[in-house]
Amino acid sequence: MGELRIQGLTAAVAGRQILNGVDLVVKSGEVHAVMGPNGAGKSTLSHVLMGKPGYTVTGGSVMIDGVDLLALPTYERAKAGLFLAMQYPVEVPGVSLEELLTEALSAQGRDASVVHTAVAAEAERIGLATRLLDRPVNVDLSGGEKKRNETMQLAVLRPKFAILDELDSGLDVDALRACSRRVEAATTEFDLGVLAITHYSRLLEELKPDVVHVLAQGRIVSSGGPELADELERTGYAEWVEEEAPAPAADPFADPFADPFA
Amino acid sequence: MSSPQWLVDRRSAAAQTGEFVMPSTDEEVWRYSRVADLQLTDWTVVSDRSEGVPAEAATLLESLGHLAGAVVVRNGAVVASRVDDALAAKGVYVGSIVDGPDAESALGVVADGGPDVFGRLNDANFLDGVLVHVPAGVTVDAPVAIIDWIDIEGAAVYPRLVVRVGADADVRVLDWHGSTDVAAFIAPLVELDVDRAGRLSYGNVQLRGPRVWQIASQVSRVRNDGTLTSSHAGLGCDYGRMRTDCRLVGRGATGNLSAVYFGHDSQTLDFRTFQKHDAPDTNSNLLFKGAVGGHSRSVYTGLIRVEKEARGTNAFQTNRNLKLSDTAWAESVPNLEIETNDVKCSHASTVGPVDEEQVFYLESRGVPTEIAERLIVAGFFDEVLEEFPVAAAVPLIAAAIDERLDAGVN
Numbered sequence: 001m002g003e004l005r006i007q008g009l010t011a012a013v014a015g016r017q018i019l020n021g022v023d024l025v026v027k028s029g030e031v032h033a034v035m036g037p038n039g040a041g042k043s044t045l046s047h048v049l050m051g052k053p054g055y056t057v058t059g060g061s062v063m064i065d066g067v068d069l070l071a072l073p074t075y076e077r078a079k080a081g082l083f084l085a086m087q088y089p090v091e092v093p094g095v096s097l098e099e100l101l102t103e104a105l106s107a108q109g110r111d112a113s114v115v116h117t118a119v120a121a122e123a124e125r126i127g128l129a130t131r132l133l134d135r136p137v138n139v140d141l142s143g144g145e146k147k148r149n150e151t152m153q154l155a156v157l158r159p160k161f162a163i164l165d166e167l168d169s170g171l172d173v174d175a176l177r178a179c180s181r182r183v184e185a186a187t188t189e190f191d192l193g194v195l196a197i198t199h200y201s202r203l204l205e206e207l208k209p210d211v212v213h214v215l216a217q218g219r220i221v222s223s224g225g226p227e228l229a230d231e232l233e234r235t236g237y238a239e240w241v242e243e244e245a246p247a248p249a250a251d252p253f254a255d256p257f258a259d260p261f262a
Numbered sequence: 263m264s265s266p267q268w269l270v271d272r273r274s275a276a277a278q279t280g281e282f283v284m285p286s287t288d289e290e291v292w293r294y295s296r297v298a299d300l301q302l303t304d305w306t307v308v309s310d311r312s313e314g315v316p317a318e319a320a321t322l323l324e325s326l327g328h329l330a331g332a333v334v335v336r337n338g339a340v341v342a343s344r345v346d347d348a349l350a351a352k353g354v355y356v357g358s359i360v361d362g363p364d365a366e367s368a369l370g371v372v373a374d375g376g377p378d379v380f381g382r383l384n385d386a387n388f389l390d391g392v393l394v395h396v397p398a399g400v401t402v403d404a405p406v407a408i409i410d411w412i413d414i415e416g417a418a419v420y421p422r423l424v425v426r427v428g429a430d431a432d433v434r435v436l437d438w439h440g441s442t443d444v445a446a447f448i449a450p451l452v453e454l455d456v457d458r459a460g461r462l463s464y465g466n467v468q469l470r471g472p473r474v475w476q477i478a479s480q481v482s483r484v485r486n487d488g489t490l491t492s493s494h495a496g497l498g499c500d501y502g503r504m505r506t507d508c509r510l511v512g513r514g515a516t517g518n519l520s521a522v523y524f525g526h527d528s529q530t531l532d533f534r535t536f537q538k539h540d541a542p543d544t545n546s547n548l549l550f551k552g553a554v555g556g557h558s559r560s561v562y563t564g565l566i567r568v569e570k571e572a573r574g575t576n577a578f579q580t581n582r583n584l585k586l587s588d589t590a591w592a593e594s595v596p597n598l599e600i601e602t603n604d605v606k607c608s609h610a611s612t613v614g615p616v617d618e619e620q621v622f623y624l625e626s627r628g629v630p631t632e633i634a635e636r637l638i639v640a641g642f643f644d645e646v647l648e649e650f651p652v653a654a655a656v657p658l659i660a661a662a663i664d665e666r667l668d669a670g671v672n
């Protein structure tokens with residue numbers, strides 16, 4: 001049984017500290033939901049885990065089965081078993097889906113001859129129209145099609161752990177059901193561990209979380225069972241959003257016409 | 263085979279039109295060029311006729327599949343030509359210009375001495391010209407290929423090609439510029455003439471050796487409702503320049519101009535384009551996409567010129583450049599000159615590295631960085647290659663691009 005272990009993770013973007021010590025342990029086959037207000041650092045967490053350029057880790061550690069992910073370049077993190085379904089999947093003109101998956105599997109020393117059939121089978125299962133499979137990756141796909149495409153790639157690549165960054169945004173009800181069911185099935189099919197970042201509990205109707213966490217101000221501020229998701233839906237995140245910082249002492253040189261609310 | 267008297271006279275007339283003064287880089291159209299490094303006296307004009315089809319040219323022709331006609335030109339001399347009998351019976355001509363129909367009137371009609379001194383030099387020095395002539399109403403189903411091959415060290419060669427497409431006729435032409443690894447100076451002049459509702463798709467592959475200097479000019483004229491599609495792949499040469507003058511002279515004429523180019527080592531690839539709208543309701547679309555690696559440089563300058571009479575014109579110009587190394591350099595200067603209000607015009611130009619977000623996306627799936635960049639660069643050219651006029655040439659161009667990527671471009 002594997003685990004994704006995040007300990008005391010702190011990270012900065014553009015010189016600003018966004019993650020302030022994240023602790024999370026996801027075991028194979030488990031689903032952990034991470035919920036939180038806009039700007040809490042959820043996408044930042046997903047990017048830092050995958051090693052996106054521009055994010056600086058300032059402390060802490062991330063391990064998959066004892067492998068230190070933070071020491072690895074992005075593609076080796078994928079090889080170690082991590083997958084990120086992006087909130088905004090990137091269009092890559094001129095690169096086909098099959099090319100991408102073939103290169104991904106071969107680089108990991110895995111059998112790439114299965115790509116064509118695996119893609120066809122998964123696309124059918126997730127309800128991604130086959131005519132879209134010949135397009136360059138994500139090019140001219142709708143928001144919903146992109147998310148189905150992310151899910152399809154996840155299913156073909158069969159990682160150990162998947163981070164889903166707002167997989168539910170931009171999805172209609174049918175697509176949401178198809179994608180969340182596919183991921184849920186993966187947790188038993190290949191023992192996938194899931195870190196599902198979401199705003200809303202509707203993703204979690206089909207993708208049943210074992211644990212729900214609240215991320216606010218760059219750290220996990222609360223964890224609980226599935227009932228926490230419903231509670232958050234009702235009450236919102238006000239409880240965890242910090243009070244406004246006290247106003248700084250008046251600056252004698254300040255512009256008297258400046259907008260005080262800026 | 264010797265030239266007929268009219269051609270001899272024509273050459274000497276051209277030679278006497280005045281001194282051949284090298285252009286200055288102070289002229290906008292020669293800015294960023296390497297013309298200042300050119301010494302014409304370093305090169306010897308080829309006057310002996312080469313013979314025999316080089317093995318490389320034969321292999322190339324074979325790899326292109328079925329062709330309606332083919333010409334092999336070696337160091338400026340036509341050494342072989344053929345055309346399908348059925349087409350010849352319909353008046354299609356593919357071969358040396360002197361034996362072609364209306365040979366004397368075919369030459370220079372479109373180029374009119376060429377846009378610069380190198381056009382005049384071509385007029386004065388070309389050995390044989392090639393003529394592809396398709397009479398009105400004839401559709402040529404398979405492509406016509408011209409292999410222009412250079413294999414003399416130190417040569418100055420002036421290849422000449424005239425493609426004349428009659429009213430409502432249709433043809434695809436591949437013009438392959440190759441060479442062995444010689445140092446040579448080559449100044450091709452290409453004239454493309456498309457009559458009413460004619461359709462010409464012309465693909466030019468420039469894969470000369472790495473010590474070649476080429477200064478090429480392509481001049482075209484498209485009449486009413488005619489369509490010219492001209493694509494270029496610029497990969498070879500030490501200095502490889504191509505100037506394109508596309509004149510849309512008849513109402514409803516269309517010019518589709520595209521190019522891919524990929525520089526490495528210390529190459530300079532230099533492109534100047536002129537989309538000239540002389541008549542109403544004319545359309546031009548230009549898409550030039552290039553990548554520069556190593557210490558290479560690319561230059562693109564383009565002008566859309568819309569005359570007062572050219573109401574209802576659509577003219578678009580896009581130049582995109584990938585800068586693959588810190589030491590590579592790409593210049594991109596688009597320009598518009600519009601004399602009427604009734605037009606849709608736009609131009610766009612970009613120079614930048616491979617998109618970091620795209621690389622990250624592919625890497626996040628497990629694709630190693632280098633392969634990710636490679637896929638993106640190769641894919642960058644797809645948009646143009648998919649539309650390349652002679653499909654059989656595309657795998658050859660793609661292979662040359664792959665070879666370049668294999669060698670590493672940083």
Ligand SMILES: Nc1ncnc2c1ncn2[C@@H]1O[C@H](COP(=O)(O)OP(=O)(O)O)[C@@H](O)[C@H]1O
Nearest residue numbers: 013014018037038039040041042043044045054
């Ligand atoms: N690339 C970036 N450059 C600058 N600021 C960033 C960048 N990415 C995220 N941030 C900032 O980090 C904070 C957290 O953003 P994000 O992780 O996207 O939040 P969430 O996904 O929870 O809505 C925000 O204040 C955001 O403006």
Ligand SMILES: [Mg+2]
Nearest residue numbers: 042043087166
């Ligand atoms: Mg987010």
